[in-house]
Amino acid sequence: MSRYPITGAITATAVLFAFASPGLAGEPVNTGYFGDVAIKGYDPVAYFTENKAVEGSPEFSYRWLGATWQFASAEHRDQFIKEPTRYAPQYGGYCADGVSFGTVTTNIDPKAWRIIEDKLYLSYDPGAADGLVKNPNKVVDSRKHWSEVEQTLLTEKASINWTKPSP
Incomplete structure (x- = not known):
């Protein structure tokens, strides 16, 4: 038995809240299967300012929500830092x-990608991105399902045993 059972309980509770509460943990960020770079290193600000997908650079990066975001310029990075939820x-x-x-x-x-109602949406291929514009119900449905999908992602993340090496 632990000499400090309350400390252990507090620590366990804090870890649980960090993964279970979206307000505390922040939104899960897609970094692909390997690494920690958001949106495969593309500059999220460029979609809005240049109306195209532009690769970012590690030289102009910023850590946010547990991921590294890359930008094509220091100006874009600074814009993102000021309003990350506008550009993410x-x-x-x-x-x-x-x-x-x-x-x-x-x-x-x-x-x-598509910008719909001043929000950036990414897809797995151009046809799916077109579908978001052609079928506005997809955006409505994605908003409905996001909290459920987000909880699944957070639950999966919390279930990983970080102390045990992978097989």
């Missing part, structure tokens, strides 16, 4: 089409 893609950069069905599609194509 919806659903943490997970495929908006997948979220519209209540599922997670980790693999996105940063060139398959």
Whole structure:
């Protein structure tokens, strides 16, 4: 038995809240299958300012919500720092089409994107991105399903045994 049982309980509770409460932990960010770079290193500000997908650079990066975000310039990085929720893609950069069905599609194509109602949506391919515009119900459905998908992502993250090496 622990000599300090209350300390252990407080620590366990804090860890649980960090993963279970979206308000405390922040939105999960899609960093793909490896690494910690958001939206495959593309500049989220460029979608709005240049109306195209532009690769960012590690030289102009910023850590936010546990991920590294890359930008094409210091100016874009600074714009993002001032208003990250304005520029960050919806659903943490997970495929908006997948979220519209209540599922997670980790693999996105940063060139398959749309800005709808001043929000950035990423998809796994250009056809899915077009579908968001052609079928406005997909955006409505993705908004409905996001809290469920987000909880699934947070639960999966919390269930990983970080102390045990992978097989």
